[in-house]
Amino acid sequence: MSANGGGPVKRNPKFTIYSARRFSWLVIVYLVLLGSAIVMATPFLWMLTTSLKDKYQALRIPPVWIPNPVHWENYLTAWNAAPFGRYFVNSIFLAVTSTLGDLITATLAAYAFAKMNFLGKNFIFALLLGTLMIPGEMLLVPSFILVKRIGWYNTYQVLIVPWITSVFGIFLLRQFFRTLPDELWDSARLDGCSRLRFLLQIAVPLVRPGMATLALFSFIGSWNAFLWVLIMTDKVELRTVPVGLRFFMMEMGSEYHLLMATATMAVIPVLILFLLAQKQFVQGIARTGLR
Amino acid sequence: MRWKNKRFWAETLQAYIFLLPTLAVLGVFTFFPFVNAFIYSGYDIKTRTVPGSVLFAITTDVESLIASLRRGRVPETLARVLEGHGAQTEHLWVRLREANRWVIRDEKNMQEYLILHEEGALVVRSTVTKWDMQPVGLENFRKVLADPDFVKALRNTAVYVGISVPITLFLALILATLLKQVTFGRSFFRLVNFSPYVTSVVAITMVWHWIFDRHAGLLNYVISTLGSFFGAKVAFVDWLGDPSLALPAVIILSVWRFVGYQAIILLAGMQSIDREYYEAAKVDGGSGLQVWWHITLPLLTPQIFFVFIISVIGAFRLFQEVLILFQGPGPEKSVLTLVYYLYEKAFGLGQYGLASAASVILFAIVFLLSLFNLTVVQRRVHYER
Numbered sequence: 001m002s003a004n005g006g007g008p009v010k011r012n013p014k015f016t017i018y019s020a021r022r023f024s025w026l027v028i029v030y031l032v033l034l035g036s037a038i039v040m041a042t043p044f045l046w047m048l049t050t051s052l053k054d055k056y057q058a059l060r061i062p063p064v065w066i067p068n069p070v071h072w073e074n075y076l077t078a079w080n081a082a083p084f085g086r087y088f089v090n091s092i093f094l095a096v097t098s099t100l101g102d103l104i105t106a107t108l109a110a111y112a113f114a115k116m117n118f119l120g121k122n123f124i125f126a127l128l129l130g131t132l133m134i135p136g137e138m139l140l141v142p143s144f145i146l147v148k149r150i151g152w153y154n155t156y157q158v159l160i161v162p163w164i165t166s167v168f169g170i171f172l173l174r175q176f177f178r179t180l181p182d183e184l185w186d187s188a189r190l191d192g193c194s195r196l197r198f199l200l201q202i203a204v205p206l207v208r209p210g211m212a213t214l215a216l217f218s219f220i221g222s223w224n225a226f227l228w229v230l231i232m233t234d235k236v237e238l239r240t241v242p243v244g245l246r247f248f249m250m251e252m253g254s255e256y257h258l259l260m261a262t263a264t265m266a267v268i269p270v271l272i273l274f275l276l277a278q279k280q281f282v283q284g285i286a287r288t289g290l291r
Numbered sequence: 292m293r294w295k296n297k298r299f300w301a302e303t304l305q306a307y308i309f310l311l312p313t314l315a316v317l318g319v320f321t322f323f324p325f326v327n328a329f330i331y332s333g334y335d336i337k338t339r340t341v342p343g344s345v346l347f348a349i350t351t352d353v354e355s356l357i358a359s360l361r362r363g364r365v366p367e368t369l370a371r372v373l374e375g376h377g378a379q380t381e382h383l384w385v386r387l388r389e390a391n392r393w394v395i396r397d398e399k400n401m402q403e404y405l406i407l408h409e410e411g412a413l414v415v416r417s418t419v420t421k422w423d424m425q426p427v428g429l430e431n432f433r434k435v436l437a438d439p440d441f442v443k444a445l446r447n448t449a450v451y452v453g454i455s456v457p458i459t460l461f462l463a464l465i466l467a468t469l470l471k472q473v474t475f476g477r478s479f480f481r482l483v484n485f486s487p488y489v490t491s492v493v494a495i496t497m498v499w500h501w502i503f504d505r506h507a508g509l510l511n512y513v514i515s516t517l518g519s520f521f522g523a524k525v526a527f528v529d530w531l532g533d534p535s536l537a538l539p540a541v542i543i544l545s546v547w548r549f550v551g552y553q554a555i556i557l558l559a560g561m562q563s564i565d566r567e568y569y570e571a572a573k574v575d576g577g578s579g580l581q582v583w584w585h586i587t588l589p590l591l592t593p594q595i596f597f598v599f600i601i602s603v604i605g606a607f608r609l610f611q612e613v614l615i616l617f618q619g620p621g622p623e624k625s626v627l628t629l630v631y632y633l634y635e636k637a638f639g640l641g642q643y644g645l646a647s648a649a650s651v652i653l654f655a656i657v658f659l660l661s662l663f664n665l666t667v668v669q670r671r672v673h674y675e676r
Contacts, residue, residue, distance in 0.1 A: 025579075029472045036466060037483045040551060044486065046509055047498045059507040062516075105316070108309040117299065118306035124314075131321050133661040135608050137630045138650040141637045142327035143320060145336075148420065154401060162320035165313045195305055224491040226611055231638060234401055242493040246615060249497055256501045263494040274489050278482060281489070285555055 047267070051075070051260035058257045071257070078261040082251070086237060087244035088265075094159050094240060095222040101164025102218040103211060109165070110173030111199050115185065128167045140231055147232055158232045159240075163222060169214045172284060176210030177203065213284040216277050220270055241266045328654070331647035332432065335425040338641060340394075342405050343417035347372060350412045357408060360385060360393050372415070373397070373404060394418070431648035441649065443624055444632040447538060451628070452606040455542045460599055462546065463553035468583065470554060471561050484551030492548075496615035499544045503530035503616070510543075531616060534625040541612055541626055549605075553598050560594030561587060600664040604657050610634065629653050 050058050051074055052067040078084070112118070113125055143162075152158040180203060188198045204211070226242040233239070239247070245262055252259055274281060349356065349368065359366045363385045370380040378397040387394035391408040405416045435441050470480060487495060502509045511527040518525030530540040564587065572582045610630035613621065620627035620635070633653065637646035 026472070029469050030476075033466075033469050033473065033476075033480055037480055040483050040487060040547070042509070043495070043498050043502060043547070046502060050501065061507055061512055063507075063509060063512060105312040109313040112306040112309040116302055116306045116309075118303035119299075120303075121306070124310065128317070131317065133658055134321065134325055135604070135653055135657045137608055137610065137633065138328055138654045138657075139321065139324040141633070141643050141646045141650060142324035142331055144637070145331070145422065145643065146319075146324060146327070149422070162316060165316045167317075170313065220489055224493075226491070226493050235399070242491050245491075245493050245497060249500075249615070250618065254504075256504075259497055260501065263497045266494040267490045270490050271486060274486065275482065278478060278485075281485070282481065282555060282559070285552075285559070 044267070047260045047263050050256055051264045053257050055255065055257055058260075074257050074261045075265070078248075078258040079265075081258065082244060082248045082262075083236060083239075084241075084244060084262065084265070087239050087241045090238065091223055091241040094156075094163075094225075095219045097160050098163040098222045099215050099218040101160070102166050102169050103215060105165040106169030106173050106214060107199070107204060107211070110170045111177050111203060113170065114174045114177035115180070115182070115203075128170065131167050137227070140227070144231055152232075154233050154235050154238060156238070159229060159238065162228075163225075166218065166221075169218065172214055172217075173207060173210050176207035180206055209280065209283075212277070213280040216273065216280055217284055220273065223270060328647050328650050331424075331644055332651045333426060333428060334644045334647075335423075335427045335430070336643035336647075337423045339421045339423055340403065340405075340418050341421050342407070343419040346376060346404070346415045346417055348412045348414045353408075353411060353413055356413055360406065361388065363388060365395055369395070369406070369413075369415070376404075378402065378404075427644065431644045432652075435645060435648045435652065440624065440627060441632055444627045444629050447625065447627055448607060448609065448629045451538060451542060451545075451609055452603055455545045456599065456602045456606055458542070459546045459549050459553060459602065460595070462550045463557055463598070464595070466550060466554040467557035467561060468587070470558050481551075481555065485555060486551070487548045488552040492611045493615055495548065496544065496612050499540075499547075500531070500616050503540050505529045505532065532622055534621070534623040537617065537621040537625045541609070541616065544612055544616075545606070545609075549602065553602065556598055557591065557594055560591050564590045596664070600660060604660055607653065607656055607660075629656075 046063075049065055049067055052070045052072065053064065053074075054071050057064050057067065113121065147153050147158050184202060185198055188202060193202075224242060225240065226246070229238070229240050229243045230246070233243075245266055248262055249259055349372070352368070356366045356369060360369075365380075365383045365385060370378075370383055373383065373395070374380060377400060379399045382397055382399035383395055384398065385393055386396040386403065393406040395404045395406060397403070403418045405418050407414045407416065466484065470477060470484075473480075505511065505527060508530070510530065515525040515527065528536060530536050568586050568590065569582065572586055577585065608630055609628045613626050613628055613631050614634075617626060620631055629649065630653065633646045633649040636642045636649060
């Protein structure tokens with residue numbers, strides 16, 4: 001056994017020569033990883049393939065993996081079986097507005113915490129930190145009573161306003177703002193630049209990666225939100241995609257080919273977004289997850 | 292002194308302007324409900340529908356209108372007038388029929404109208420929901436803790452947490468270790484492993500509902516195929532209908548959903564370990580497993596504990612998967628969870644005070660775990676620094 005535990009021996013940067021032991025280890029690693037990838041991906045593939053079968057083929061055992069013939073019209077049937085157009089418009093509208101709101105409020109607050117010196121800063125920051133210990137489900141009943149009392153039940157504002165700010169976003173952006181040197185603001189101030197203008201024209205462009213990460217999390221969080229919408233509304237017109245899916249499932253029972261078509265429609269936008277912005281995503285998790 | 296510094300005060304003012312939107316929203320939708328959860332847990336809260344303002348009165352042809360109301364039909368004249376108030380005829384139905392009192396519900400706008408027979412006329416009123424609150428002290432907590440369903444919910448949740456979290460964490464640790472070994476295809480593996488976490492719980496649980504299907508579900512097929520491969524005959528089981536299999540089904544789903552997410556956090560932690568440690572180990576000639584056991588694992592403990600705690604807290608909040616998989620608390624309430632209990636009490640039965648008491652208990656559990664995390668874990672597990 002070599003002293004370095006069988007690691008690669010680098011001679012020419014283009015070619016890495018592995019010892020036989022190291023090579024067989026790598027083969028095992030890849031096999032296990034591939035196995036786990038198959039397990040992770042199977043439900044998605046199963047969803048996709050079921051969505052393209054007819055009712056009888058969907059129920060066949062052993063399962064048919066490649067639908068034959070391919071029933072693209074399932075998507076149309078499912079789309080027309082419930083007001084999915086409305087659900088999607090609602091989901092997109094709510095995701096966009098709460099993402100924009102989140103970006104604005106979190107930028108302002110995060111900048112204040114990162115770069116400003118003010119009375120009660122530590123106290124308020126601790127207060128925000130404290131909210132992370134509150135399980136959201138605990139707030140459902142008192143929020144419901146509040147929403148009923150102020151007449152916001154079954155309105156768009158109840159689905160938007162509570163979500164236009166997030167402690168997560170503030171923490172995330174605060175970390176980005178803290179990396180900016182203080183001299184930047186000092187010199188801008190000497191040139192007679194106001195704080196808000198400095199924030200919008202100089203600081204925000206410098207933390208663009210952080211904004212992108214926050215936008216991504218905010219959008220996906222809103223897109224997937226379920227329980228709040230379920231409880232704060234009961235009008236069909238206000239349903240979002242996940243809530244619509246739930247009611248569709250209750251109506252359709254075992255029409256799995258149609259259910260899987262709608263599930264695919266709900267999942268695809270997020271998967272595409274994740275595919276495009278994987279780096280920001282993993283960074284966001286690593287940054288806030290690890291403090 | 293900063294107290295006398297004019298610039299400090301100007302900055303304070305400006306900072307609060309920046310914080311205003313955040314503080315306003317959090318104040319109304321987080322802090323206020325939070326305090327109220329404790330207050331409401333000391334009350335018996337009921338809703339009551341009371342007559343609101345008079346919308347209009349009908350004096351002609353009253354008898355025939357009453358006759359059709361008694362048969363459970365919404366008379367056309369009435370429907371037309373209600374349309375003037377924003378209702379839609381095809382969504383109207385008579386929800387309540389009493390001697391001289393009817394409630395017509397508009398299923399489209401979720402509005403109710405009260406029809407009263409008073410002095411030879413039909414008076415139509417809007418309805419207002421009143422919240423009745425009676426202080427009951429600690430009665431709600433006593434009721435909740437004495438409720439066998441609550442005890443069951445607590446036990447189910449604890450079993451779920453106790454099994455799913457360690458399994459997920461163990462698998463995630465292995466997955467992260469393996470992912471760290473490879474460079475080629477890492478982003479592909481990351482994508483595949485992470486997808487379950489980013490996609491809608493509802494959509495993905497619907498898929499698993501289908502996978503768990505007794506007759507044509509994939510899981511039964513895979514298990515019986517694997518079984519016959521090893522020469523054993525495995526019968527198809529009813530994952531979602533058998534009380535002893537319902538909770539395991541939820542655990543399978545959770546492990547699948549969270550293992551990749553946890554692995555990504557652990558992987559990021561592994562990558563932040565200083566290379567010097569590994570180089571020192573190389574000089575000492577440690578084997579791969581030794582290095583992993585003596586260097587990677589100890590230096591990763593902060594992340595492992597972090598993941599452990601957030602998973603435990605998250606697992607205590609289990610609800611959506613149960614609602615979608617079972618449309619209820621499962622066979623023989625075998626997957627009744629804490630959050631399901633409070634959801635059912637509040638939004639199924641209208642016992643808001645009782646539900647508040649249950650949410651305070653949920654908070655106490657989560658709070659103690661967070662506190663434990665902040666005080667004990669974060670201080671003790673750092674090997675570095």
